[in-house]
Amino acid sequence: MDCGEHRSFILNSLTLEDIAKKSGVSRSTVSRVINNHPNVSKKVRQHVNEVIQQTGYQPHLAARALVSKRTLMCGLILPRSINTFFTDPYYPSLIQGIAQACSNQNYTFSLFLVDENEDEDQIYTKVARRGFMDGILFQSYQSGELLMDKLAESGIPLVILGRPFQNKEISYVDIENVESVEDAIQYLIDKGHKKIGTITGPQNTAVGIDRKKGYLQALMKNDIPIDNALIVEGTFTEESGYLGMKHLLPSKPDAVFAASDEMAVGAIRATNEAGLEVPGDISVIGFDDFPMRTMVRPALTTIHQPIEQFCSEALKMLIAFVEDGSGPFQKNILKADFIIRDSTRDRTK
Amino acid sequence: MDCGEHRSFILNSLTLEDIAKKSGVSRSTVSRVINNHPNVSKKVRQHVNEVIQQTGYQPHLAARALVSKRTLMCGLILPRSINTFFTDPYYPSLIQGIAQACSNQNYTFSLFLVDENEDEDQIYTKVARRGFMDGILFQSYQSGELLMDKLAESGIPLVILGRPFQNKEISYVDIENVESVEDAIQYLIDKGHKKIGTITGPQNTAVGIDRKKGYLQALMKNDIPIDNALIVEGTFTEESGYLGMKHLLPSKPDAVFAASDEMAVGAIRATNEAGLEVPGDISVIGFDDFPMRTMVRPALTTIHQPIEQFCSEALKMLIAFVEDGSGPFQKNILKADFIIRDSTRDRTK
DNA sequence: TAGAAAATTGGGAACGCTCCCAATTCATTT
DNA sequence: AAATGAATTGGGAGCGTTCCCAATTTTCTA
Numbered sequence: 132m133d134c135g136e137h138r139s140f141i142l143n144s145l146t147l148e149d150i151a152k153k154s155g156v157s158r159s160t161v162s163r164v165i166n167n168h169p170n171v172s173k174k175v176r177q178h179v180n181e182v183i184q185q186t187g188y189q190p191h192l193a194a195r196a197l198v199s200k201r202t203l204m205c206g207l208i209l210p211r212s213i214n215t216f217f218t219d220p221y222y223p224s225l226i227q228g229i230a231q232a233c234s235n236q237n238y239t240f241s242l243f244l245v246d247e248n249e250d251e252d253q254i255y256t257k258v259a260r261r262g263f264m265d266g267i268l269f270q271s272y273q274s275g276e277l278l279m280d281k282l283a284e285s286g287i288p289l290v291i292l293g294r295p296f297q298n299k300e301i302s303y304v305d306i307e308n309v310e311s312v313e314d315a316i317q318y319l320i321d322k323g324h325k326k327i328g329t330i331t332g333p334q335n336t337a338v339g340i341d342r343k344k345g346y347l348q349a350l351m352k353n354d355i356p357i358d359n360a361l362i363v364e365g366t367f368t369e370e371s372g373y374l375g376m377k378h379l380l381p382s383k384p385d386a387v388f389a390a391s392d393e394m395a396v397g398a399i400r401a402t403n404e405a406g407l408e409v410p411g412d413i414s415v416i417g418f419d420d421f422p423m424r425t426m427v428r429p430a431l432t433t434i435h436q437p438i439e440q441f442c443s444e445a446l447k448m449l450i451a452f453v454e455d456g457s458g459p460f461q462k463n464i465l466k467a468d469f470i471i472r473d474s475t476r477d478r479t480k
Numbered sequence: 481m482d483c484g485e486h487r488s489f490i491l492n493s494l495t496l497e498d499i500a501k502k503s504g505v506s507r508s509t510v511s512r513v514i515n516n517h518p519n520v521s522k523k524v525r526q527h528v529n530e531v532i533q534q535t536g537y538q539p540h541l542a543a544r545a546l547v548s549k550r551t552l553m554c555g556l557i558l559p560r561s562i563n564t565f566f567t568d569p570y571y572p573s574l575i576q577g578i579a580q581a582c583s584n585q586n587y588t589f590s591l592f593l594v595d596e597n598e599d600e601d602q603i604y605t606k607v608a609r610r611g612f613m614d615g616i617l618f619q620s621y622q623s624g625e626l627l628m629d630k631l632a633e634s635g636i637p638l639v640i641l642g643r644p645f646q647n648k649e650i651s652y653v654d655i656e657n658v659e660s661v662e663d664a665i666q667y668l669i670d671k672g673h674k675k676i677g678t679i680t681g682p683q684n685t686a687v688g689i690d691r692k693k694g695y696l697q698a699l700m701k702n703d704i705p706i707d708n709a710l711i712v713e714g715t716f717t718e719e720s721g722y723l724g725m726k727h728l729l730p731s732k733p734d735a736v737f738a739a740s741d742e743m744a745v746g747a748i749r750a751t752n753e754a755g756l757e758v759p760g761d762i763s764v765i766g767f768d769d770f771p772m773r774t775m776v777r778p779a780l781t782t783i784h785q786p787i788e789q790f791c792s793e794a795l796k797m798l799i800a801f802v803e804d805g806s807g808p809f810q811k812n813i814l815k816a817d818f819i820i821r822d823s824t825r826d827r828t829k
Numbered sequence: 830t831a832g833a834a835a836a837t838t839g840g841g842a843a844c845g846c847t848c849c850c851a852a853t854t855c856a857t858t859t
Numbered sequence: 860a861a862a863t864g865a866a867t868t869g870g871g872a873g874c875g876t877t878c879c880c881a882a883t884t885t886t887c888t889a
Contacts, residue, residue, distance in 0.1 A: 144610060146845055157869045162847065170867060193545035193611035194845035198874045202542065204590070211579070217572050217772045223565060226575070230560070230593040239606070241553070241590045244579040257588070261493065262542035262875085423566045495875055506839040511877065519837060521885095543875035547844045611845085 145188045154182040165190060196262055204239045205449060206264045208254075210272040211244035218368040220393065220421050225292070228442030229268065236446055240268075251278045259285050266449040271295050271303070273335045288452035290445050293337050300460040302452070304445045308338055311434045311467040312345025312388065313352075315416050318469065319386045320353050323478035324414060328361035328384035330375035330394050339364075342390040342418060358382070365394050372397025380405050385413060385478065392417035396427055399474070414475035429473035437465050494537045503531040514539060545611055553588045554798060555613045557603075559621040560593035564682075567717040569742065569770050574641070577791030578617065585795055589617075600627045608634050615798040620644050620652070622684045637801035639794050642686050649809040651801070653794045657687055660783045660816040661694025661737065662701075664765050667818065668735045669702050672827035673763060677710035677733035679724035679743050688713075691739040691767060707731070714743050721746025729754055734762060734827065741766035745776055748823070763824035778822035786814050 147165075151158045156175060163171045164179040171179075182188075196202045207229050209222065216222050226242070233240045241264065245254050258267060259282060266288030269279055273296055282289050283301045291303035319327050329346045332339030343362075350357055360382045365371035372394025379387060380401065389395040395417030399409045409415050409429060417433040444463050452458070496514075500507045505524060512520045513528040520528075531537075545551045556578050558571060565571050575591070582589045590613065594603045607616060608631060615637030618628055622645055631638050632650045640652035668676050678695045681688030692711075699706055709731045714720035721743025728736060729750065738744040744766030748758045758764050758778060766782040793812050801807070 147847095148845080151869095158846085159848085159869060160867085163868090166847085172867065175867085189605065189609050191546070191611040191845050192609055193542045193551065194874090195611075195847075196542035196874095197540070197546055197845080197876085198847045200874085211576065216576065217569055217770070220566055223572060226591065227560065227565065227593060230591060234593075234606075239590050239592075239612075241588050242575065242579060243588075244576060244583075256538065257583075260538050260541050262540040262544075263588075421566070496877095497875080500839095507875095508839060508877085509837085512838090515877085521837065524837085540875050543844090544877075545844095546846085546875080547877045549844085 145186055147190070150179070150182055150186065150188050153186065154179045200262075201453070202263065202265055203237060204241060204264050205233065205446070206241050206243055206258050206267045208243045208245060208258065208267060208269045208275075208278075210247055210270065210275060212247055216244075218366070218370075218393075219391070220419070220423065221367070221391075224421050224438045225270070225442065228438045229446065231439065232443040232446040235443070236450060238265075238446065238450070245275070245278070247272070247274045251281060254278060255281050255285075258282070259287050265453045266290070268292055268445055268449060271337055286457070288449055288457055290449045290452070292441075292445055294341075294462075296337060302448060302457070302461040302463075304441060304448060304463040304465070305337075306436060306441060306465045306467045308341035308467070309345040309348065311469060312342045312390075312418070313349045314469045315388060315432075315434055316346055316349030317353075318471070319388070319414060319416070319475065320349065320355070321479075322414075322475070324386040326358075326361065326382070326384045326386070327355075328363075328379045328382065328387045330363055330365045330372055330379070330387060330389040330398060332365065332367050332390040334364055339390060346388055365390065367391040367393055369393045369397035369400075373401045376401035377405075380407075386415070386475070387413060388416045388418075390418050392419040392421065392427075392431055392433055395431055395433070395474070399427075399429075410474050410476040414478075416475060420470060432472045432475040433470055435468045435470050437467060441465055494535055496539070499528070499531055499535065499537050502535065503528045549611075550802070551612065551614055552586060553590060553613050554582065554795070555590050555592055555607050555616045557592045557594060557607065557616060557618045557624075557627075559596055559619065559624060561596055564685075564716070565593075567715070567719075567742075568740070569768070569772065570716070570740075573770050573787045574619070574791065577787045578795065580788065581792040581795040584792070585799060587614075587795065587799070594624070594627070596621070596623045600630060603627060604630050604634075607631070608636050614802045615639070617641055617794055617798060620686055635806070637798055637806055639798045639801070641790075641794055643690075643811075645686060651797060651806070651810040651812075653790060653797060653812040653814070654686075655785060655790060655814045655816045657690035657816070658694040658697065660818060661691045661739075661767070662698045663818045664737060664781075664783055665695055665698035666702075667820070668737070668763060668765070668824065669698065669704070670828075671763075671824070673735040675707075675710065675731070675733045675735070676704075677712075677728045677731065677736045679712050679714045679721055679728070679736060679738040679747060681714065681716050681739040683713055688716075688739060695737055714739065716740040716742055718742045718746035718749075722750045725750035726754075729756075735764070735824070736762060737765045737767075739767050741768040741770065741776075741780055741782055744780055744782070744823070748776075748778075759823050759825040763827075765824060769819060781821045781824040782819055784817045784819050786816060790814055 147158045147161050151161045160171060161179055164176050229240055243258055267282055269289060269291050271291050271293040276296055291301055294303055294305045295301055331343040334340055361384055363375040363378045365375045372389050376398035387398055389398050395415050398415055402409050402413055407413060417431045420433045420435040496507045496510050500510045509520060510528055513525050578589055592607055616631055618638060618640050620640050620642040625645055640650055643652055643654045644650055680692040683689055710733055712724040712727045714724045721738050725747035736747055738747050744764050747764055751758050751762055756762060766780045769782045769784040
């Protein structure tokens with residue numbers, strides 16, 4: 132009778148009923164044990180747990196999802212444009228952060244890379260199917276606005292990563308791009324810098340736009356005229372920072388804010404190649420402070436992007452929507468700290 | 481009666497039965513239409529399709545999975561070590577490739593980033609749950625062998641990306657690392673290079689080991705003594721290529737094979753900084769040929785990693801296992817072509 | 830045009846779980 | 860010791876599909 136006793140873990144396909152029989156209780160009781168429902172006597176609970184342990188039983192997720200209307204899975208939608216996805220450490224960082232957050236919350240995430248000009252309907256139907264994803268995390272990107280609207284309209288729990296482009300009533304999480312850059316530029320001004328340049332991010336990204344805005348606002352608040360020769364657009368890559376700085380050097384800036392650390396590193400290289408020193412001749416500030424760029428010399432003064440917190444906040448928001456229904460529009464803006472290291476110096480003394 | 485006609489797409493939760501009623505046929509017939517079963521009359525099929533279209537009906541995936549025992553989802557397991565995940569363009573490329581392959585095959589993939597020293601049991605139970613993933617793609621990495629064995633043992637369809645470390649009977653797909661590097665080194669020898677150095681990949685990775693092996697074998701076949709001063713270990717990053725080349729330069733190599741394009745780029749930078757030219761003074765060969773590193777000057781002679789094909793082969797293999805059961809151990813080794821560009825030159829004339 | 834064969838259709842059962850409610854057991858009170 | 864109430868337990872129904880088989884309709888053949 133008990134011929135299956137010798138732990139056949141292989142392709143385990145026990146059901147609740149099997150466990151029930153093995154432990155001499157009912158299916159319902161086993162279910163209660165598994166889901167930690169209170170109304171089970173200590174003795175029974177322990178015994179059932181032992182049986183579960185030794186059989187290696189695992190509830191069938193599809194069956195569970197069918198009745199509970201919850202899959203504990205969420206989708207992460209990212210644009211798949213070659214240049215950003217590979218060269219910008221932001222995406223790997225984001226993926227890592229979301230993976231970590233999901234792991235913490237016992238969620239699983241599926242990654243959807245959408246071509247910027249892919250058919251919206253197609254990806255929409257792929258993502259928003261019933262009994263599939265509990266909710267969607269959606270990286271904001273310019274050409275994704277239509278898809279974003281469509282998803283929002285469908286009623287599936289949705290949280291946007293980074294602010295949407297058009298101002299709309301879809302909940303999102305973002306960081307203080309404008310304010311933090313303003314702080315950084317103000318710091319440069321306070322420390323006696325007179326010609327502050329910037330290598331911006333791409334102006335078709337929200338962060339690219341916002342960080343430039345922070346730069347401009349700081350200058351304006353201090354009545355410093357905007358000099359277009361001190362502004363150049365980059366693509367967040369080291370290479371573009373290098374080229375951007377080469378472009379800026381003839382205008383003789385005494386400080387440059389690069390909208391990413393990668394670009395800052397490139398900018399420093401260009402500066403050195405021109406026979407100038409950082410921070411001796413030019414102060415350089417970056418943005419991101421991701422772990423892998425911390426061992427640059429000189430250590431970068433930069434703005435810390437709280438990516439881990441960003442991801443966990445986003446997921447928490449999403450899970451709240453899943454559990455309580457998408458409430459009213461919410462935004463969650465995280466502080467980004469300005470961190471002073473060795474690539475800037477005080478020019479007032 | 482027909483009060484729901486005005487397309488309430490929002491939170492669509494129609495069932496097969498609803499569609500059946502609306503189209504005046506039975507649930508079974510609608511199911512046949514949806515799954516393209518042959519036995520449905522043309523007229524009925526068209527009518528049902530219309531109803532499906534205008535209601536926006538989508539089958540409930542959990543319900544479907546419950547009976548069909550298939551979720552059309554697969555897991556991709558990658559190690560989450562900071563340095564490789566962020567700095568090596570291989571991982572983004574792989575993720576992109578798998579995403580593309582899955583999209584083509586109508587699969588969805590979930591990404592699992594596992595800490596190198598995470599509890600195997602925990603991640604195992606996360607991944608190998610019933611009614612969850614149809615199969616698993618598993619990036620080979622040294623400390624992942626235990627988890628890999630465990631998954632293999634569980635009977636879940638499994639394909640390893642890159643060869644396992646210990647030779648075992650688990651199906652995998654790989655590229656010809658050894659052979660392709662041998663070809664490249666042979667080319668250098670044929671073109672009159674006398675002192676060929678290498679910047680290897682990390683020797684705790686299979687590709688790092690294999691590419692070094694290719695280098696060594698080529699030298700041995702040509703009776704060229706191995707000079708340890710001409711061998712240095714890198715980490716696949718540009719920085720490590722730069723440092724590696726600095727280390728090699730005192731030995732005056734006339735050619736260097738770097739186990740990744742990133743390292744090759746760093747090596748060229750170090751060469752130039754030392755006042756030497758590529759390929760004038762030193763020939764440099766890379767490995768990867770990923771799209772984002774093609775605009776380097778001089779254009780890199782390199783070995784093309786067929787990442788797209790690699791991913792699609794892996795997924796095809798996995799799907800075959802899902803459909804027909806994991807057959808006997810298989811390996812699928814893809815050719816990696818040697819591509820001659822401008823970073824090497826002929827020294828025989 | 831009857832009868833047989835083929836094509837189409839409908840409904841029951843099952844997948845493995847959760848949830849509800851009724852039944853049972855146990856502890857408590859008078 | 861009986862009555863009351865609380866804690867525990869078991870079983871039915873249902874989640875939305877697919878699959879099987881029987882029933883019905885259509886088409887074909889003699």
